[in-house]
Amino acid sequence: MTTTDAQPTRHNLHTYDVEPWPLANLEQILQAVDPVKPATQQRLRTLKAKSLSAGLLAPLSGEGRLAGRISLFCDLNIDAAVLRRQGNEELAADYRSAASALEDRLLKLLQESHVQLDELYEASRPRSLDAWKVLRSFTRDCRQARDQLQPVPNERVITGILREHRGDNVRFFPESNGSFIDLPVEVLRRLNLSIGDPVVMVHELIASGVTVTRVRPGVCLPELDEFVEHEEDRLDIQARQPFASPEDRRKFLEAVADETPLRKRAAG
Numbered sequence: 611m612t613t614t615d616a617q618p619t620r621h622n623l624h625t626y627d628v629e630p631w632p633l634a635n636l637e638q639i640l641q642a643v644d645p646v647k648p649a650t651q652q653r654l655r656t657l658k659a660k661s662l663s664a665g666l667l668a669p670l671s672g673e674g675r676l677a678g679r680i681s682l683f684c685d686l687n688i689d690a691a692v693l694r695r696q697g698n699e700e701l702a703a704d705y706r707s708a709a710s711a712l713e714d715r716l717l718k719l720l721q722e723s724h725v726q727l728d729e730l731y732e733a734s735r736p737r738s739l740d741a742w743k744v745l746r747s748f749t750r751d752c753r754q755a756r757d758q759l760q761p762v763p764n765e766r767v768i769t770g771i772l773r774e775h776r777g778d779n780v781r782f783f784p785e786s787n788g789s790f791i792d793l794p795v796e797v798l799r800r801l802n803l804s805i806g807d808p809v810v811m812v813h814e815l816i817a818s819g820v821t822v823t824r825v826r827p828g829v830c831l832p833e834l835d836e837f838v839e840h841e842e843d844r845l846d847i848q849a850r851q852p853f854a855s856p857e858d859r860r861k862f863l864e865a866v867a868d869e870t871p872l873r874k875r876a877a878g
Contacts, residue, residue, distance in 0.1 A: 628769035628808040628828040632752045633730055634685045643691045645822050661694055662687050663710040668727035684709035689762050701760055708755045715751055719744045749829045764815040769828055772805050
């Protein structure tokens with residue numbers, strides 16, 4: 611990118627450039643292993659003992675007191691768990707090894723920035739500017755590591771933004787030029803996602819011949835760059851997302867006014 615003056619160039623959000631939220635908990639990983647069976651404590655213990663990197667332990671605070679702890683893992687463990695289910699142990703081990711190295715990297719980032727791990731727990735939790743910087747750096751580290759690994763077979767990954775309500779659904783617009791996808795509101799509520807949030811969808815063709823879909827929060831890197839580098843209002847950033855027409859942009863911003871997407875939640 612080049613400029614013709616001394617002013618910093620703002621990102622042109624011609625593509626969303628969405629990456630998966632870089633951390634996952636045990637339940638999210640277990641859902642990738644088997645989206646049908648319930649996440650029992652026994653299954654969680656077995657998964658943690660046999661299939662994952664070490665992970666990091668995050669104390670969760672609530673209303674001024676300690677509210678428990680949660681184990682968080684680099685999201686490459688989700689790929690490793692799927693590969694293990696597919697019987698591809700060698701590639702699964704490569705993903706676990708990369709996840710372990712990334713978790714070591716994250717621990718150093720947290721220590722250097724004086725950021726608590728629970729600030730990165732999930733997309734719905736408010737976080738400091740320093741935490742956003744750690745999230746940006748770690749997300750890029752995860753993308754670089756994933757790019758160096760063989761892709762997971764039988765998966766199709768679609769990234770994009772939640773744009774508007776359609777009855778009991780929310781319309782999801784992919785980064786690619788493909789058509790929109792309607793996602794059930796209840797599914798998104800369980801993930802604490804709403805209009806304006808970046809989303810990653812994974813379609814996987816499993817052994818039975820059935821295609822299963824996993825929906826996860828995402829990180830929109832150009833938007834995060836704008837916020838971290840310029841501390842610009844996130845609603846202004848959203849308005850520069852690619853829209854088919856000015857009318858589409860107007861409807862989107864009206865819908866966001868009644869929602870609490872990631873950018874507004876993070877503002878506190």
